[in-house]
Amino acid sequence: MLSELTIGQFFPGRSPLHRMDPRVKLVVIFTYIVLIFVPQNWLGLGLGLAFLLTGVLLSQLPVRLILRSLRPILFIVLITSVLNILYIDSGTVLLQWGWLKITTGGISNAVFIALRIVALIVGSSLLTYTTSPTTLTDAMERLMSPLRVIRINVHEIAMMMTIALRFIPTLMEETDKIMSAQKARGADLESGNLLQRVRALVPILIPLLVSSFRRAADLATAMECRCYHGGDGRTRMKQLHVRRSDVCYLLATAALLAAMILCNLLLPSALI
Amino acid sequence: MELLKAQHVSFQYENPEEQPLPVLSDVSLTIRRGEFVAILGHNGSGKSTLAKHFNAMLLPTGGAVWVEEWQTTDEAHVFDVRRTVGMVLQNPDNQLVSTIVQEDVAFGPENLGVEPSEIAVRVNEALRLVDMLPYRDHAAHKLSGGQKQRVAIAGALAMHPDCLVLDEPTAMLDPKGRREVMDTIRRLNRENGMTVVLITHYMEEAALADRVVVMEEGRIVQEGTPREVFSQVEPLRAVQLDVPQPTELCYELRRQGVSLPADVLTVEEAVEALAAVWEGAV
Amino acid sequence: MSILETRDLTMTYGIKTPFEKTAVCGIDLTFEKGDLVGIIGHTGSGKSTLMQMLNGLLKPTAGQVLLDGTDIWADPKNIRSVRFRVGLVFQYPEHQLFEETCYRDIAFGPKNMGLSEEEIDTRVRVAASYVDLDPELLQKSPFDLSGGEKRRVAIAGVLAMRPEILILDEPTAGLDPKGRDTILNQIRAYRDENDATVLLVSHSMEDVARIADKVLVLDHGQVAMYDTTEAVFSRAEELSSLGLSVPAVTRIFMGLRAKGLPVGGNAYTVEQAVSALLPHLRKGGDADAV
Incomplete structure (x- = not known):
């Protein structure tokens, strides 16, 4: 079922990672995402993975949950690995069969890139798993507040994100329901050529659209009833404070960045 | 003391092509502090339109609506009006703004610019009043319908309103959810003195109020205690509303010549009344 | 079949x-x-x-x-x-x-x-x-x-x-x-x-x-x-224990029986209740008339 997707889900808790200032967490994780593309050799990647492992430990989340976040991208990882193995021809030849050639270089490259993708996804799921969506948008709003100078309404962007996050599960559930209802009227969603399949989506997309408009109208009323009038004069229940531990995390991230760049400069690249 | 006052309110939607359709015509109603008033009527009777006049979501095209000392047309006080009259709507899924329960409850006070430390206090207090404190950190979309509606009530309570207007809050709930929401509303009224205006088409719910107002075609057609209103079986049937079964049973038996009181409302009262006639008969 | x-x-x-x-x-x-x-x-x-x-x-x-x-x-x-x-x-x-x-x-x-x-x-x-x-x-x-x-x-x-x-x-x-x-x-x-x-x-x-x-x-x-x-609503007590609300007339019949009054049959609609009760209540009316 669609509603079983775990990406973007928040798991409440009181771990160090949960309690990290969300602005700091955003900066750290975004830096990390950039960082994971920096290393050209195993030592650099190892540093990145060690950093990630620290993050996983700090999150105190069950490993099973973290592995589950990888399920949707398993296919991509596999494809890239296979392509790497088949196309890269360097190092010792391990197996040759016609034009197919598997080499140590190919395997090493495949593993390297697969690890990079996995590290990327696990890192970003750590962010969404340990930060409530509202806190996340709140942090973005505050981090982006300098943009107000160039007349960007940061509050509205953040509000839209909050609402989108709130309604994604509701609309997924709704999609499930509409699909069942149309199937009960004989809608065939599984067979036919591309055009027929696209056409078969109309009975699902239109009710979904209509329902989204209805929900939007209701929500707008509800928000007005609760005195919503944009970002001016609005206070926030959650106050954000950068603590000493947050400064440590920032410094550690900076140190990691420096270390990775150093690795690249001093060691030969492992990638072909 | 008067809290809400509708004086000769009429309302019609602007409709340039056709004749404007009156939705409310000459409605006058006063809600006193601490009262529990049910507005009963079928779909299209104008009951929800009236409710939206009490927090300035709609403005009357004729007459006036007052909330405390503010007239709802006074734009300078529109937030005072909306803070004073907390509104809960029908669809539990479409009125929660935030993913996490406590963040949603905080939405109202945040808009009002309440101090952060005070918001946290209000959120806890509001969630405690609706019995949802243990769900503070839960995801809103995973709650049951009844729980979502209670969170919506808490969201209104966190603005420290003087009055709650609930627009068919149980129409989309299962019996368990309906019971939860009705228990919460009654408790807020009895124990916390909250003024409640409940819009409904369920007569069982209206029967719990201090006063019932019956609406039909944009007018108030009946008003009184539940006992007074529901003992009038014929007028209710005329506007296609249900009568409580115990009342209906006694009414039908009376029509067959059995001498029973006209104002039987509950199962217990019906049992007492029937037993009395029965034992008298033996 | x-x-x-x-x-x-x-x-x-x-x-x-x-x-x-x-x-x-x-x-x-x-x-x-x-x-x-x-x-x-x-x-x-x-x-x-x-x-x-x-x-x-x-x-x-x-x-x-x-x-x-x-x-x-x-x-x-x-x-x-x-x-x-x-x-x-x-x-x-x-x-x-x-x-x-x-x-x-x-x-x-x-x-x-x-x-x-x-x-x-x-x-x-x-x-x-x-x-x-x-x-x-x-x-x-x-x-x-x-x-x-x-x-x-x-x-x-x-x-x-x-x-x-x-x-x-x-x-x-x-x-x-x-x-x-x-x-x-x-x-x-x-x-x-x-x-x-x-x-x-x-x-x-x-x-x-x-x-x-x-x-x-x-x-x-x-x-x-x-x-x-009829058979299901006659088990009103069991229905209540399953947390299901039985119709009010059925509850009235349960109440009358609890008072020891021999209510015949069961009722789950008002019409049924009227016809089941009328003979018992009429007797009183008739007796008074005599």
Whole structure:
């Protein structure tokens, strides 16, 4: 079922990672995402993975949950690995069969890139798993507040994100329901050529659209009833404070960045 | 003391092509502090339109609506009006703004610019009043319908309103959810003195109020205690509303010549009344 | 032979995960042609899972659904034809309307059945008349109709497939008393005219008491009771203990019996209660007169 997707889900808790200032967490994780593309050799990647492992430990989340976040991208990882193995021809030849050639270089490259993708996804799921969506948008709003100078309404962007996050599960559930209802009227969603399949989506997309408009109208009323009038004069229940531990995390991230760049400069690249 | 006052309110939607359709015509109603008033009527009777006049979501095209000392047309006080009259709507899924329960409850006070430390206090207090404190950190979309509606009530309570207007809050709930929401509303009224205006088409719910107002075609057609209103079986049937079964049973038996009181409302009262006639008969 | 039968029907979600949950557990049921069965139970009692298994939207994890004696999953390729024979109206069916006109929306099911244009036309018009839909409305957009009318269009969309078995999930949810009475009467009319089997899932004991011949009570994915309406409501105490609210008149009868008054029979509608009580109460009137 669609509603079983775990990406973007928040798991409440009181771990160090949960309690990290969300602005700091955003900066750290975004830096990390950039960082994971920096290393050209195993030592650099190892540093990145060690950093990630620290993050996983700090999150105190069950490993099973973290592995589950990888399920949707398993296919991509596999494809890239296979392509790497088949196309890269360097190092010792391990197996040759016609034009197919598997080499140590190919395997090493495949593993390297697969690890990079996995590290990327696990890192970003750590962010969404340990930060409530509202806190996340709140942090973005505050981090982006300098943009107000160039007349960007940061509050509205953040509000839209909050609402989108709130309604994604509701609309997924709704999609499930509409699909069942149309199937009960004989809608065939599984067979036919591309055009027929696209056409078969109309009975699902239109009710979904209509329902989204209805929900939007209701929500707008509800928000007005609760005195919503944009970002001016609005206070926030959650106050954000950068603590000493947050400064440590920032410094550690900076140190990691420096270390990775150093690795690249001093060691030969492992990638072909 | 008067809290809400509708004086000769009429309302019609602007409709340039056709004749404007009156939705409310000459409605006058006063809600006193601490009262529990049910507005009963079928779909299209104008009951929800009236409710939206009490927090300035709609403005009357004729007459006036007052909330405390503010007239709802006074734009300078529109937030005072909306803070004073907390509104809960029908669809539990479409009125929660935030993913996490406590963040949603905080939405109202945040808009009002309440101090952060005070918001946290209000959120806890509001969630405690609706019995949802243990769900503070839960995801809103995973709650049951009844729980979502209670969170919506808490969201209104966190603005420290003087009055709650609930627009068919149980129409989309299962019996368990309906019971939860009705228990919460009654408790807020009895124990916390909250003024409640409940819009409904369920007569069982209206029967719990201090006063019932019956609406039909944009007018108030009946008003009184539940006992007074529901003992009038014929007028209710005329506007296609249900009568409580115990009342209906006694009414039908009376029509067959059995001498029973006209104002039987509950199962217990019906049992007492029937037993009395029965034992008298033996 | 029964038209619809279940044998040891079971549905377990999330097998071999920590979220494993059995929603329906070994249910054996038979439904006869022309039955109007009310299905009641709490949210989570397995009602909606059962419904969706009966028309092949969900495949049971164990057991069988027999339609006219044949397992509906005997040939999975034929499952669509099962859905035409066992029509399912979901809760708030008006939320699935999508066509430009009511006519085309009602025609969606028949079209999927591959019927001829003339046949589709007849079916749309007959279905619209079952739900008392003004023929003028057929050319209107379903999104311009009132809530009650939308629901009737949506129900007509299922009736147009002429299902032999019609399953409705809370068809009266959110309707006012007037809208509710209209829909219930139309459902009964469809059953009467087509000798169809109707399964009505409802939270409202009063609705079920009013139109059902039989009542199926589900509890925790199992059959708690399945009998004639009268027999089920006569077990009012048990129903209450399952947390189901019995009709107020039934509770009045329970109260009278608790007082030691020999109330004959059982009542679950006001009319029944009046005729059951009248002899006892009249005696008093007559005695006084003497």
